Amino acid sequence: xxxxxxxxxxxxxxxxxxxxxxxxxxxxxxxxxxxxxxxxxxxxxxxxxxxxxxxxx
Amino acid sequence: xxxxxxxxxxxxxxxxxxxxxxxxxxxxxxxxxxxxxxxxxxxxxxxxxxxxxxxxxxxxxxxxxxxxxxxxxxxxxxxxxxxxxxxxxxxxxxxxxxxxxxxxxxxxxxxxxxxxxxxxxxxxxxxxxxxxxxxxxxxxxxxxxxxxxxxxxxxxxxxxxxxxxxxxxxxxxxxxxxxxxxxxxxxxxxxxxxxxxxxxxxxxxxxxxxxxxxxxxxxxxxxxxxxxxxxxxxxxxxxxxxxxxxxxxxxxxxxxxxxxxxxxxxxxxxxxxxxxxxxxxxxxxxxxxxxxxxxxxxxxxxxxxxxxxxxxxxxxxxxxxxxxxxxxxxxxxxxxxxxxxxxxxxxxxxxxxxxxxxxxxxxxxxxxxxxxxxxxxxxxxxxxxxxxxxxxxxxxxxxxxxxxxxxxxxxxxxxxxxxxxxxxxxxxxxxxxxxxxxxxxxxxxxxxxxxxxxxxxx
Numbered sequence: 001x002x003x004x005x006x007x008x009x010x011x012x013x014x015x016x017x018x019x020x021x022x023x024x025x026x027x028x029x030x031x032x033x034x035x036x037x038x039x040x041x042x043x044x045x046x047x048x049x050x051x052x053x054x055x056x057x
Numbered sequence: 058x059x060x061x062x063x064x065x066x067x068x069x070x071x072x073x074x075x076x077x078x079x080x081x082x083x084x085x086x087x088x089x090x091x092x093x094x095x096x097x098x099x100x101x102x103x104x105x106x107x108x109x110x111x112x113x114x115x116x117x118x119x120x121x122x123x124x125x126x127x128x129x130x131x132x133x134x135x136x137x138x139x140x141x142x143x144x145x146x147x148x149x150x151x152x153x154x155x156x157x158x159x160x161x162x163x164x165x166x167x168x169x170x171x172x173x174x175x176x177x178x179x180x181x182x183x184x185x186x187x188x189x190x191x192x193x194x195x196x197x198x199x200x201x202x203x204x205x206x207x208x209x210x211x212x213x214x215x216x217x218x219x220x221x222x223x224x225x226x227x228x229x230x231x232x233x234x235x236x237x238x239x240x241x242x243x244x245x246x247x248x249x250x251x252x253x254x255x256x257x258x259x260x261x262x263x264x265x266x267x268x269x270x271x272x273x274x275x276x277x278x279x280x281x282x283x284x285x286x287x288x289x290x291x292x293x294x295x296x297x298x299x300x301x302x303x304x305x306x307x308x309x310x311x312x313x314x315x316x317x318x319x320x321x322x323x324x325x326x327x328x329x330x331x332x333x334x335x336x337x338x339x340x341x342x343x344x345x346x347x348x349x350x351x352x353x354x355x356x357x358x359x360x361x362x363x364x365x366x367x368x369x370x371x372x373x374x375x376x377x378x379x380x381x382x383x384x385x386x387x388x389x390x391x392x393x394x395x396x397x398x399x400x401x402x403x404x405x406x407x408x409x410x411x412x413x414x415x416x417x418x419x420x421x422x423x424x425x426x427x428x429x430x431x432x433x434x435x436x437x438x439x440x441x442x443x444x445x446x447x448x449x450x451x452x453x454x455x456x457x458x459x460x461x462x463x464x465x466x467x468x469x470x471x472x473x474x475x476x477x478x479x480x481x482x483x484x485x486x487x488x489x490x491x492x493x494x495x496x497x498x499x500x501x502x503x504x505x506x507x508x509x510x511x512x513x514x515x
Contacts, residue, residue, distance in 0.1 A: 015281075017265045018203035022285035024260060025292055 061122055065408040070174070072193040073129075078122050084115070085123065086130040086193065093170070093196050094130065102168035102195065111161050112189045113137070113181075132192060135183075138342065138363050142410055143177035143213070144232040145392040145400055147375040148221045148302040149382075151229055154180040154187045155214035159294045161189055162204070166287060170195045175206035177213040177232070178410075185387030201280040204289065211261055212238025215297065219262065220244060222300040223252040227371035227393065236403055236410070241266045257296035302375060323504055324352070327425075330499045331455065332356060334510045338453050340420035346396060346449075347427035351377040351389060357421070358388040365417060369395035396427070396445070397435050414448060422450040426506075428485070429459040433469040438477050439488045447492035447513065454493060454511045458485050462505045482507060 060078060067075040072090035076083055086094050097103050106112035115132040122131060143151060154177055162172045174194040180187050204210075213232075216239040220228035224247075231239055245266040252258045331353060340362055345354040348366035350373060357364050366389050368374050374391045381387040394400065399413035424446055431437045446454055459466050461480055470476055486495065486509075493511035500507050 014208040014265070015203050017268045018207055018285075018289060019281065020264060020268060021260045021292075022203070022281065022289055025288045026285070028256075029288065 063123075065406065066178070066404065066410065068405075070191075070193055076123065081133065081136060083118070083122065084132040084134060084192065085125060085128060086132060087125075087127040088129045089127070090193055091129045094193070096170060096197060097192070097195050100168040100170060102165055102170055103192075105164055105168065106161060106189070109160075109164070110186065110188065111157060111164070112192065113183070115192060134190065134192070137181050137183055137190070139182075139365055139390055140411075140416060141182060141365075141390065141392055142232075142400060143180075143217075144229050144236075145394060145413070146182075146229055147371055147378050147391065147393055148218070148227065148229065149375050149378050150182065150187070150391075151177065151214065151221075152218055152297060152300060153382075155210075155218060155297050156294065157187045157189060158210065158214065159290055159297070163287070163290050163294075165195060166198060166283065166290070169198050171198045171204065172206055175210035175213060176238075182390050185381050185385045185389065198283075200283050203281045204286060207289070208241075208265070209238060210293070211265065212240060212244075214238075215257075215261055215293065216241070216244035218297060218300045219252065219258060220247055221302050223249050223258075225303060227302075229371075229393070233400065233403065255296075257292070261293075261296075302372070323501065323506075326502050326504075327457075327506075327508065328352075328356070330501060330508050331425075334455055334497055334499070334508065335360065338421060338510075340452055342419045343421040343423065344417050344419035344449060346422065346424045346446075347430070348377065348391065349373050351381070351391060353423060353425055354389050354391075357423070362388065362421070364389045365419070366391045367394035367396070367417075369393065396431065397437065414445075418449055418451055420452045421455070422446060422453075423455045425455070425457045425508075426459055426465075428456065429463070429466050429469060432480060433466060433473070433476050436477065439480070439484055440491075443488040443492060446489075450493075450513045452513055453496075454509075454513065456489070456509050456511065457501075458482055458507045458509065460505045460507075 060080075062077045064075040064077060064082070071087065072093070073084055073086045076085060103112070107114050113134050115134040118131040118133050120131055121128040143154070146154070157180060158172065158175055158177075162175075165171050172194050173196045174191065179189055179191040179194060181190050182188070212235075217228050217232060220231070220239070228239075235243070241262060245262050248258060248262060253263065335356065343354075343357045343362050343364045345351070345357065345364055345366040348354050348368050349370070351366050354364045354366040354377075366374075366377065368377075368391075371393050374393045377389075377391045381389055381391065394413055399417075400410070402408065402412045402415075403410045428439075428442055431442050432439055446456065460482060461467070461470070489495075489509075489511060492514055494514060495509060496512050497510040498507060499509075
């Protein structure tokens with residue numbers, strides 16, 4: 001395995017890793033944004049309509 | 058003919074090299090780097106980095122010292138008082154160096170450049186803060202490419218920091234063996250299983266370990282973007298900011314002065330005598346051996362003298378570094394050094410990184426309450442301790458002798474049947490008189506401990 005690594009340019013192996021990492025981070029960023037939007041949507045509706053919430057309890 | 062010598066560690070980068078001439082360090086910029094060098098200045102990146110104190114400033118000199126065919130420019134960087142290496146830093150020094158590298162990378166991207174090198178040897182500490190020293194590490198940013206120095210950054214910074222964080226122990230010493238950085242396969246084997254719950258470990262260690270081995274031939278097929286690169290750098294930055302080593306953990310040493318049975322009164326008396334011994338010392342730099350929490354380094358620093366403060370106890374040095382960080386600029390550089398095994402000469406020809414003892418020679422050396430540890434616990438003969446201190450001292454030495462009658466010495470020999478004898482003040486003075494002239498000798502009141510000030514014989 002070490003012999004194999006010797007023939008890889010230091011940058012080349014890491015290019016593919018960075019592609020995948022960038023993909024994962026982009027996906028996480030997307031879901032985080034979506035989650036924040038959902039959260040803010042519900043918190044807005046909560047604020048605008050508090051009596052309904054308490055009557056449900 | 059001016060004295061001209063190429064630096065033994067400056068050979069990797071074809072863009073230029075560091076050389077020593079007329080008592081100063083210079084950097085030659087080669088013609089092959091001309092375009093990048095011009096962009097560094099014209100893009101405003103150089104002035105931005107200087108204004109943030111991220112990069113060591115230089116002056117452009119129009120002189121081809123070595124009469125090199127490839128010469129483009131000569132730079133005279135601001136000279137540094139001490140060169141330290143990553144395997145001598147504490148956890149937070151390495152962490153700050155890593156964060157500086159990422160901040161520089163982030164600023165560079167905004168100016169259309171990137172760091173092509175991310176080795177920790179490109180960072181030095183100046184007045185208590187990390188500073189980037191290699192002005193030839195910048196290159197034009199190709200927006201379609203990921204970060205060429207990503208793997209190097211991980212190996213030199215991220216992996217040792219992750220190991221320190223998850224194992225809660227100093228792992229920087231591993232960088233003496235793996236001076237190009239800890240390989241990903243080693244890091245992934247050393248990290249504990251619970252670390253796998255962390256996204257940064259999963260992405261940068263485990264994924265890199267399995268994917269990074271494959272030479273990827275399709276790298277040109279998919280394009281990287283600036284947005285992706287920034288996200289990667291930001292993620293590395295936030296991951297590293299979260300890493301820490303507990304400084305509250307009590308080691309034998311990091312509460313030495315707080316808990317010692319001799320306590321406050323001893324320290325007060327010792328400080329009075331120390332200040333008096335320091336008062337008429339004329340020195341340009343100092344070395345504090347066994348500095349612990351840096352109590353006496355701080356007194357030397359009050360005299361505007363730069364101090365290299367060393368101790369083998371990582372948590373003490375880390376604690377000391379963090380406390381100094383709150384009051385920048387600091388004249389003190391705390392380093393993790395074991396005097397019984399100081400940093401060796403390593404790298405090509407064993408000449409790339411010099412030994413600690415070669416670099417650490419100082420006008421003033423202080424060695425307070427360490428001689429008994431070296432002789433009684435480490436079994437180093439008194440004559441060798443004297444020789445070591447003599448090799449480090451240019452002008453003056455302030456040294457404390459802790460006799461056998463002292464409770465701390467008794468504690469050290471408690472379980473020992475043998476130790477180097479005779480261990481007393483006479484033997485101590487005899488060994489040191491080979492190299493030093495005794496100038497002052499003061500007994501610390503209410504103890505049998507003696508503080509000496511000695512002058513190095515020329």
